[in-house]
Amino acid sequence: MKNITIAIDGFSSTGKSTVAKQIAKHLGYVYVDSGAMYRAVTFYAMQNGFIQENYFNVDGLIANLKNITISFKFNNELGFAEVYLNDINVENEIRTLEVSNFVSKVAEISEVRQKLVEQQQHMGKSGGVVMDGRDIGTVVFKDAELKLFMTASAETRAKRRYSELLERGDNVNYEAVLKNVVERDYIDSNRKDSPLVKAEDAIEIDNSYLSLQEQFDKILELVNITLENVN
Numbered sequence: 001m002k003n004i005t006i007a008i009d010g011f012s013s014t015g016k017s018t019v020a021k022q023i024a025k026h027l028g029y030v031y032v033d034s035g036a037m038y039r040a041v042t043f044y045a046m047q048n049g050f051i052q053e054n055y056f057n058v059d060g061l062i063a064n065l066k067n068i069t070i071s072f073k074f075n076n077e078l079g080f081a082e083v084y085l086n087d088i089n090v091e092n093e094i095r096t097l098e099v100s101n102f103v104s105k106v107a108e109i110s111e112v113r114q115k116l117v118e119q120q121q122h123m124g125k126s127g128g129v130v131m132d133g134r135d136i137g138t139v140v141f142k143d144a145e146l147k148l149f150m151t152a153s154a155e156t157r158a159k160r161r162y163s164e165l166l167e168r169g170d171n172v173n174y175e176a177v178l179k180n181v182v183e184r185d186y187i188d189s190n191r192k193d194s195p196l197v198k199a200e201d202a203i204e205i206d207n208s209y210l211s212l213q214e215q216f217d218k219i220l221e222l223v224n225i226t227l228e229n230v231n
Contacts, residue, residue, distance in 0.1 A: 001231050003029070003128030006223065007137035009196065010150030012184045013157035015207060015215065016132035021080050022216050023223060024130040032072065032123050034133030036083045037116050039094035040070045042106040044085060051102050062111045070119070097165060097172050100180050104187035113193055134188055137199035146226040147202035148219065154181050156208045
């Protein structure tokens with residue numbers, strides 16, 4: 001049976017990563033969290049003083065892209081691959097609200113996108129991959145056999161993200177999380193290089209009122225239909 005490429009795009013905090021992991025595990029496919037790659041670059045920029053509140057040394061970050069290596073290593077106990085930045089596990093560090101506040105600005109940089117898109121295309125060149133992000137179906141895998149576009153209201157997504165951060169023990173408030181969601185939506189949708197848009201052949205899924213199981217079942221049905229059509 002032919003392995004397909006599944007591209008999942010959509011707004012922040014729509015559960016793209018969660019369902020992508022579920023589908024990849026069910027199919028035995030490789031899962032790639034492209035958003036985590038941009039978060040890793042953002043974390044590197046923060047660590048090295050290239051970005052902070054009201055300051056962004058874009059040229060400095062671009063000059064240091066050659067010093068950034070991002071990889072994924074599968075954790076058997078967790079059941080998914082964790083993100084490594086220059087061989088250091090940064091899975092938890094990149095998921096903070098502080099990183100979220102800067103990641104869309106870093107992702108706007110064309111040189112950053114070019115570097116990561118090349119890596120992403122290499123990871124998925126043989127098919128059998130589920131990748132989620134903002135431009136997977138429109139830029140990274142234009143010929144993906146199945147493209148999905150995830151959406152939900154900003155308030156619904158903020159509540160989900162807020163709950164996740166509280167469970168992690170982060171000290172956050174809902175208003176700050178909602179503000180971050182709205183700002184990221186605007187930046188992601190209005191950047192010049194590879195803005196967040198729904199691919200013409202993508203299937204839109206609004207999961208505002210779907211449970212995780214309902215969402216998984218709906219997407220798995222689409223996957224099975226696609227597999228039947230290509231095999």
